Each structure stands twice: as C-alpha cells, then as structure tokens.
Amino acid sequence: MIPFSNQEDSKPQSIDWVPWISQQVSIFQIRQRPHPILCHPVHGPIDVMPDHPHEGWCYEDDEIDLSAPLGVPTLTGMSIPL
Secondary structure, three states: OOOHHHHHOOOOEEOOOOOOEEEEOOOOOEEEEOOHHHEEOOOEEOOEEOOOHHHOOOOOHHHOOOOOEOOOHHHOOOEOOO
16 A cells, blocks of 8 residues: 555655566575566566556557657667667
C-alpha cells in the first residue's frame, strides 16, 4: 500500500518485483530476475514506477518517433532499437 503523501511528490515509487527466473550460480549465489516486461535491455530490472496516474504518460503508436533520443539524462543519445 502506498501512503497518499507519497503521491504528492514528483519521485517515482520504488517497487519490489517477484522473481520470475532464478539461477544458481554457485553454492552461495542465486541470480534472480523479474518478468521480462520489468527488464530494461541495458540497465537491468526496473525497480520504480509512477505512484500516481498523473505521473505517467501514454502515447498513441503514431505519436512515437522510434529514431528520436529518449530524453532521459542517463540515456543521452540513445534511441529505441527497432
């Protein structure tokens, strides 16, 4: 449950994902990952989401330019692979 006061800021809400795949690497180490829908191809598991509907945005398919930079400071210059 997300406290209502968390919805008043511009920070995304941390999420805990349920392991979808587990792989034992050694006796002491197990690698886990969430479902592929929560995995970024370069940056790994997604662990934050908007905590209120107005913090996210949906676009129609024809509104998206797949060759445009993503506009995320840590991903400068990257575009969505086709």
